[in-house]
Ligand SMILES: O=C([O-])CC(=O)C(=O)O
């Protein structure tokens with residue numbers, strides 16, 4: 001059993017939307033295929049992965065560095081002890097040889113993307129859904145029912161509050177009970193108006209989260225905290241620079257309700273610093289580390305261990321990214337849920353075709369691997385890369 005190729009193609013996921021920090025007019029994603037010599041059900045096992053939106057596709061790093069380290073490694077050294085499957089932890093170590101610590105962006109995205117494909121291949125080799133495999137390895141019960149929320153509410157040209165309301169209404173129509181919108185890309189008074197419009201639209205049918213995408217300095221973050229306190233929000237997300245833990249801690253003196261952050265922390269060391277120094281509150285705040293951007297599930301398992309050491313429940317984790325990999329981690333390892341972008345970043349985001357959102361939750365189908373084969377538009381582009 002061996003990996004015979006690692007292929008990468010960089011795909012556009014461009015759209016006219018904008019958050020408080022960036023527009024998505026030139027956004028890309030890397031799609032990766034890990035091709036094995038294993039055959040299951042008459043088909044070659046190929047694992048697939050892609051990186052989450054917001055960071056550009058790291059194709060250069062994958063093609064120039066990480067791919068070769070896998071292909072040049074002794075195949076037996078990438079397998080588990082029993083020789084029955086690939087070992088994601090050993091493959092991770094092979095990829096990370098000769099890499100110094102620190103400075104995690106953005107090789108963490110390259111490694112995270114390949115790691116997703118490795119786990120997909122491993123679960124396919126074992127012939128089971130990844131979430132079941134993960135639960136088994138931890139000897140815990142999987143829970144196929146996962147909370148999901150609808151992320152959107154971006155700024156884009158010509159979008160007024162009426163269009164924003166319509167967008168949010170469409171998420172409720174599709175079964176979501178929590179929706180998210182952007183803030184910090186307009187004046188504080190305009191943002192207040194946008195928030196009031198959405199709250200009026202969703203009434204008691206859903207809750208609203210807001211996301212500043214790391215835009216604010218301390219003074220602006222506090223000014224927004226004071227404004228946001230007037231509303232019953234689900235969370236106030238990524239207020240300042242992701243590595244400014246003192247800022248995050250200071251905001252908690254002005255904002256009692258839940259906050260969320262972590263999508264731009266790319267290692268377990270950064271996650272630990274957030275818990276050490278960020279003043280995050282284990283009884284109410286949310287952690288959004290996204291394995292596809294942060295060295296993959298092998299590293300995410302280390303991050304979960306840090307949570308345990310700091311007395312945090314995994315149910316406080318609702319990852320960024322809206323991909324099926326985190327859905328599997330949520331169902332298999334007991335996270336609190338996952339993000340979803342109902343109208344964005346297709347065909348990569350979303351669920352298998354048969355999955356519906358009901359009362360803010362989805363139920364994982366029993367598909368081998370991550371479940372990409374159940375999403376017809378996605379598996380088509382994946383198989384075009386390698387089959
Ligand atoms: O707009 C983005 O970069 C995505 C984002 O922050 C989120 O989904 O929370």
Ligand SMILES: [Mg+2]
Nearest residue numbers: 211237238263
């Ligand atoms: Mg965010």
